[in-house]
């Protein structure tokens with residue numbers, strides 16, 4: 001059955017566990033691929049070039065912006081992040097489903113350019129829970145955590161603009177909900193438009 005891939009965009013405040021949900025989704029679905037973003041932030045311990053991110057110098061990132069090489073890009077917590085366009089384009093044209101894990105500014109840029117993209121917001125069960133998770137992760141300084149919590153409130157205000165919201169109180173349940181969203185999206189009439197047109201032209 002010939003059709004374009006599904007573009008799923010996941011966002012949510014830092015520490016909501018969206019990365020864990022996305023990883024579990026990819027592991028359970030061979031047709032689904034997670035896009036690798038480019039960033040100017042320094043690698044964290046254990047992060048691998050080309051696996052977690054493509055780590056770039058600021059001037060290289062800016063050159064790529066000027067050359068129109070990003071589907072979307074944004075400055076998040078003082079660093080630049082962007083989704084390289086060619087890989088996404090090729091994957092979708094081949095019919096592969098793609099997943100982006102990006103911030104809200106980026107998500108709305110994707111919606112502008114690709115209106116059929118499915119925007120999914122991963123929310124924490126409570127702000128107290130989010131604070132606990134950010135502290136437990138131990139990846140950021142107290143100042144950085146405070147900055148991320150303030151941003152989280154602003155991000156949560158925009159959750160209603162998304163197509164779906166998943167409350168991540170338990171990873172297995174969140175993954176199940178994401179799988180249900182993918183199934184439903186694949187039954188959408190607009191998604192099956194080309195297939196249906198072919199059926200009646202035979």
Ligand code: 5GP
Nearest residue numbers: 037038073074076081082083101102103106
């Ligand atoms: P972190 O530095 O913790 O890996 O990511 C910080 C934030 O940047 C997260 O909210 C993450 O979703 C977002 N992010 C990661 N890659 C991209 C990207 O390609 N584009 C945009 N707009 N945001 C991204």
